[in-house]
Amino acid sequence: MSAPEILGQRAGAAILERRDALAAALVALEFAAHPELEQRYGAIARAKSLQDAGYHLAYLAEAVGNDDPLLFADYVAWAKVMLARRGVLATDLAFHLECMRDALAEILPAELCSPARDMIDHALQRLPEMPEQLDSLLAPDQPHALLAQQYLQALLRGERHVASTLILDAARRGIPVKEIYLNVFQRAQREIGRLWQVNQISVAQEHYCTAATQLIMSQLYPYIFSGEKTAGAFVATCVAGDLHEIGIRMVADFFEMSGWDTFYLGASTPDASVVQTLIERKAVALGISATITYHLHGVQQLIETVRATPACADTVILVGGYPFNLSPGLWRSIGADGWSQDAAGAIELAATLAARRRGG
């Protein structure tokens, strides 16, 4: 590891350790300079700002720890849209980030402060050209675009039985389940995320759509659990703390359809239980999913725990999810054997890596 990488890791860890103190210092600076913020955003402004500061610092810590400015800049771009659609001015976001930089200088030793300051400056420079709105992620030229659109609209109307019928009819007509997964479920879920981000749907609507998609995925299981199992065992899990289950469930189902014996553990599994399952199932491969960037240190920790377990010495470790798609070198620096952007790429990757491990 290079000297700047070691410094980055120490700085990232220091931000996480002092996160509460940093958030408190940031908010104190922010409200001392702009007491009118309380009037502009109401009585809960201070509490909200404190909560936001905690999230911002958690993202910053991961960007610094992984020496990747893009992880923080992407988060700031996301926050700009999210806040703009809820009436928060970009100038107030910029000032919040400036206070973050000052709070870091106040609390952290100068040496540890500098990588974080550089990342904040990088994001601040880009802030003015970051958009305040996002276009739909469903385009008419995408494969199965009409089905995806109809599926999403049915869910948004609260008609999950209609959505289910659309999908089961499509499967009966011979549209492969893998295509339905990637072109309908994945796209619709991401569009739901965008609609929530731009304040067009509520959290409850997002929860309804996600629960319905999970239900409808289960209805497709007769198409999924039918083949012979010859490829070995695959354990699939979200890292501890991460609740985004659908992506890794899709990966597990693609493995199942490709002849693997899969053990899908779902959201937020404790590290010890993952290791125990790997041993019990004599797993050839482990898939770890992280969607929220501030769970990256958890991924690294789980990988280290698996690697330190002699019975898992040959387990191939794959990672995936939002931050890995954003920063394509991240899987390597975090210690995984491979990464794939989506479920389709994951199977081929696992087979290649497992063969390489066996010396094939």
Ligand code: B12
């Ligand atoms: C549903 C959802 C939730 C649900 C999840 C419920 C559940 N049972 O899964 C709930 C409500 C819990 C949730 C919570 C949060 N969410 Co959320 N969520 C989503 C949403 C709308 C859909 C996720 C999904 O199903 N995607 C579809 C799947 C198929 O795509 P995927 O996950 O990318 O998976 C594919 C690839 O990445 C890859 N892959 C994934 N894992 C792996 C693993 C391996 C090994 C491999 C090889 C490949 C691989 O293959 C998959 C299949 O092709 C997304 C929007 C989005 N863009 O995804 C937001 C989203 C991810 N959430 C977001 C946020 C902010 C949050 C919260 C922080 C909100 C909050 N303040 O509370 C919390 C964090 C909770 C936590 N601790 O994890 C943001 C993240 C933004 C960012 N820049 O970080 C998003 C992008 C929404 C948005 N546009 O603003 N969320």
